[in-house]
Amino acid sequence: MPPSARLAAHRSAFRSALLGWYDERKRDLPWRTHPSLYKTVVSEFMLQQTQVKTALPYFDRWIRELPDFTTLAAASEDRVLKLWEGLGYYRRARNLRRLAQALVAIHPAPSTAEAWGDLPGVGPYTAAAITSIAFGAAEACVDGNVVRTLARLTADARPHRNGTSAARSLAPLARDLLDPHRPGDHNQAMMELGATVCLRHNPQCLQCPAAPWCSARASGDPERFPLLAPKAVERIEVVRAWCEHDRHLLLHRAKGESRR
Secondary structure (H helix, E strand, C coil): CCHHHHHHHHHHHHHHHHHEEEEEHHCCHHHHCCHHHHHHHHHHHCCCCCCHHHHHHHHHHHHCCCHHHHHHCCCEEEEEHHCCCCCCHHHHHHHHHHHHHHHHHCCCCCCCHHHHCCCCCCHHHHHHHHHHHHHHCCCCCCHHHHHHHHHHCCCCCECCCHHHHHHHHHHHHHHCCCCCCHHHHHHHHHHHHHHCCCCCCCCCCCCCCHHCCCCCCCCCCCHHCCEEEECCCCCCCEEEEECCCCCCEEEEECCCCCCC
């Protein structure tokens, strides 16, 4: 039986172990301890391209200064960017402000991933995360942490061009494993597992609730997965030389240029 089919055959036990571990070990994060749709949205935008530990102080300040969609929608772009300063990828902040303006205009907020996908700055992953966490929608999230976890659970030997193609390939398995009764917690548990246990290097297999079903662990080489093509790096070398005399340029030539 293929590893993915074997995992699917034990999906009930896997879900139970995963959620039991999450309930006991999840990190105490401000968007979890006192959840709201607004906090979920802000945290999802901040966590794009940013680690949790980096985002935390920015999130706390943001919530103090802009506590809801209405306040954010009315804020100037300069103020929004100032609060975001240091997080980088400033398009996220602009999109978050535009999203708030759109949500205020169409109140109440939609509850389906399809509808959220039509809003500013919301892609498939973000739509799935927001609607599963805030509305209990049965939408599976597949980010880099989930890709790594699923690839190891199934010892996925397919070569993937990049993380995006890997996420696309593993999405059906993520949907099949998703707990329909607690989809938001399931998604967060999968992401938490990848972020804190199923690490890129030195995965903590002895602490993993999914260890009984992990084919990569059984192989003895979990770090081998996922199989992502190395990023292509093009090296360009430019060499220039010049001669000066009495502050006058006599000759200026780049490597490979013919002498004029």
